[in-house]
Amino acid sequence: MKKSLVALAALAVAGVASAQSSVTLFGVVDASISGYSNTARDNRATVFPNAFGIPVYLNQGSVKTSRRELANSGYNSSRIGFRGTEDLGGGLAASFWLEAPISNDDGQQGIATFARRSTVSLSGGFGEVRLGRDYTPTFWNDTVFDPFGTNGVGTNLVSTANTAFGGFGTPAASTGAFTNVGSSNYVRASNSIGYFLPPNLGGFYGQVQYALAEKTKYDSGIFTPNVLNSQRQGRYIGGRFGYANGPLDVALAYGSSTVGDDYYVGTTTKVNTLNLGASYDFGPVKLFGEVSKAKNKIDYEVTPLAGGRPDIDLTGYLLGVTVPVGAGLIRASWSHVKLDQNLPNNPFALNTPDPKANKIALGYVHNLSKRTALYATIARVSNKNGAGYTVGG
Template sequence: MRSKFQHFALTTIALAASAAASAQTTAPAAPTSTVTIYGVADSFVQFADGASRLTRLQSGGLAGSRIGFRGNEDLGGGLRALFNIESGINLDDGTNGQGAFWGRQAFVGLSSAGVGQLTLGRQYGSLYALTGDFSEFSNGVYGPSTAVIGGFGGYEPVRGSANSATANGGPARVNNSARLESASFGGVKVGALWGFGEAAGSTTGTRVADAWVRYTGGPLDAMLSFVDDKVNATGFSVRSISGAAAYSFGPARLTGGYVSVDDRSTANADGQGYWIGGDYRVGPHLVKAQFVENKAENVNAGKTQALGAGYQYDLSRRTTLYTSLTHFKNEGTTYANRWASALPAGLTNADERDVTEFALGVRHTF
C-alpha cells in the first residue's frame, strides 16, 4: 500500500501537471507589442589633399552612427500604434550628431493595414530618401555623395541648413511635422508632410510642405518629390522639385537623380544638381562608382563636380569594411568650394580649389 506521503506526492504531481496543461490552453497569444533597440557604429579615416593636406577620423561613412528605439502595438482590426526615437552619435569624439539628443528621428503614430500610416514629430522629409536610397554614396559625409548638392545662397536641401524652416536639419528632417504615407497600391506609395512653422507671431511662418510619390516594382525603383520650404516669417520660400531612380539587373544596379532648387526671395539664388552611378555585387564584394555635379545660378555662379569609386567587403551580415577614392573639382571665381562635408579652413584657397579624398572605414550594425 502507498504511504500517505506517496499519495500526497502523486496527488501534487497530478495537480501540477493539470495546471500546466490548463495554462497552455488558456495562455494568451504571443505578445502584441514589441520594442527593438538597434544602432549603427561607423567610423573612417579620411585623407584629403588640396591647398593643404588633412588626415582625420570621421564618423558615419556608409551610414550615420546612431542608437535607436522603435516599437509597435497591435490595437486590433489591422490598426497598430508605433514610435521611433533615434539619436545620432559622432564616434570620433562622442558628441551628438545632429545638435539635438534625438536629432535623427523622434515620432509617434498609427498605421492601418492596407491604408497607410500617420506619424507626428521630428521625421524625414522626402529629400532624405530621394538623395539617400538612390545614391551609391548615400547623402553622407564622404565620397561623391549627394551632400555635395546645395549651398545656393546658403540653402542646403540635402545636408540641412540654418536657412531652412527647421534650422536643425530641414528640409531633409522636419521638426514639428505631421507625415502621412499610403500603403503600397500596385507598387505605388504616395505621401505628404506638413511641418508646422510655429514661428513667434506667425502660425505659418517657417512651415514646410512636402509631397512625394514612389514606385517600387520588379527591377525599377523611382521617386518624385516637391518641397516648399518657407524660410522665414517674411513670406518667401525655397522650392525643390526632385526625381531619382534605380534599375537593377542581375548583380548590377544603375542609379541617378536630379534636384532643382528655386529660391523665391529677391536674392534669386537658384541651383541644381544631379548624379549618376552604378554598383556591382559578387558575394561579399561590392564595387561602386558615382559622378555628382552641383551648379549654382545667378548668385555666386559656379559648380562642383565629384567623381569617385568605392569598394565594400562584408565580413559578416553586420560588419563591413569600405574604402573610396574621390576627386572634387571646384570651378567659378566667386563660388564657394564644396565637398561632401564642411570644408576645413585652409583645405582650399583661391589658387587651389580642388580636393582629392581617400577614405578607409568600418561599419557595424546591431
C-alpha cells in the same frame, strides 16, 4: 580627396514584451580613418596698368589645406535608437521611433538628443499617420538613388549643395556638439505631420508631409514684434510618389521650405525643390540617376519698383552604379551642380560665370558578415567660378 578604410559594426537586439507589442534596440557604430585635401587656385592672369587706366590685378597663386582625422558615419550613419509597436486589433497598430546620432570617434554625442528621428504613429489599412521629427519627402530621392546613400565622402553634390542652399539657422545654436534641429528642413523637418500610403498598392508608394513653423501670431497684426523670421520660418510642405516593382524604382518629389520672413517688409523667402530619381537593377550592375531643381525665391507682398531680388536656382544631376563582386560591392558615382543667381548682364563690367562643380566618387565595401563590413572610399570635387564644395572634413 579622401581615402578611408574602416570596420563597420551594427548591432540590433530585439525584445518581445508581449504577444501584442514589441520594443527593439537598434544601432550602427561606424568609424573611419580619413584624410582630406583641398587646393584653391587663382586662374586669372596678372593685369598691368595700360593707357586706359585698368587697375593692376596680381594673380593670387594657390593655397592647399589638408586634414587627417578619425571620423564616423563614412558608410552608414552612427546611431542608436529604440522603436516599438503595439497591436491595437482590427488591423490597427501604434508605434514609436526614437533615434539618436552618435559621434563615436570622440564620444561627445550620444543618447542626449533624438535628432535623427522622433515620431509616434498610427497605422492600418488606410496607411500610416506619423507625427514628430522625420525625413522630408524631397530628401528621400537624394539618398535612395545615391550609391553612397549620402554617407561619407561619396555623398553626391546634389545633397551637399542643397544642405547649404536650404539652411536658415536663425534659431539659437544647439549646445555643445549636439545636432541643431532648428537650422534647416533639407534632410529632416521637426514638428511634422506625415501620411504614408499603405504598402499593398501594387508597387505604388507615396507620402505627404506638413511641418509647423510654431510661430506666434498677433491679432491685430500691429502688435507683431519687428523681428526677422518670427512668423513663418521653419514651415515645410512636400510630397513624394513613386513606383517600385522588381528591378525598377522611380519616384518624383516636391517640397517647399520657408527659410525666412520679414513681417513689416512683407517678404517670405522659400526654397522650392523638385527632384526625380530612379534605379534599375540589371543583376550584374544596378544603375542610379537623379535630376534635381531647387529655387530660392522671395515672395513680396508689394513688389519693389526695382523688381526685388532675382530667384536663385540650383540645378543638380547624379549618375551612379553598384556592382556586386562576391562578398563585396563596388560603388561609383558622378554628380554635377550649378548655381544661377540670375543677375543681369552688365556691359560695363566683367560678369562672373555661374559657380558650378563636378564630383566623382569610387568605393568598395567588403562584407565580413550580415552586420560587419570593411569599406574604402575615395572622392574628388572640382569647383569652378567660385564654387566651394568639399568632400567633407
